[in-house]
Amino acid sequence: MLLIEVTNARDVVRRRIGRLGERLIGKVVDAEAQVEKALIQEMETAFQEFGIEARIVSTQTTKLIGNRCEFSIRVRDDRDVKLNDGSVDS
Template identity: 75%
Template structure:
């Protein structure tokens, strides 16, 4: 199992939408979900190329507590099952 925590989602979205849109971050744009959605799409493409089937969940809530534990109050934002394409 892999766990990936994006630690600079606000900065990534800020670079993508520019200075004018920067004021919308957190109000209209959820930076974490936007970055996670883009990552899921990239991982899906890569996994299919490698022949990997997987289940990827974008969740709101888990928090890393140092390097020893994770808290899991979970709200699933997006879920995608990746299956191999025939052909």
């Protein structure tokens, strides 16, 4: 199982929407949700290309503290990645 924590979501969104949109971060734009949504889409595409089936889950309240993970799970997005034709290329 992999766990990925995006640690610079606000910076990524800030670079994408510019200085004017920076004021919206946290008010109208949920930086973490936007970055995770884009990351999930990219991962889904890559997984399908490699023939990997997986379940990608984005949670809102999981925290990494050192090498310990605290869970109070509230699922934000959940996607099953399946192969289109059911076969794996060698």
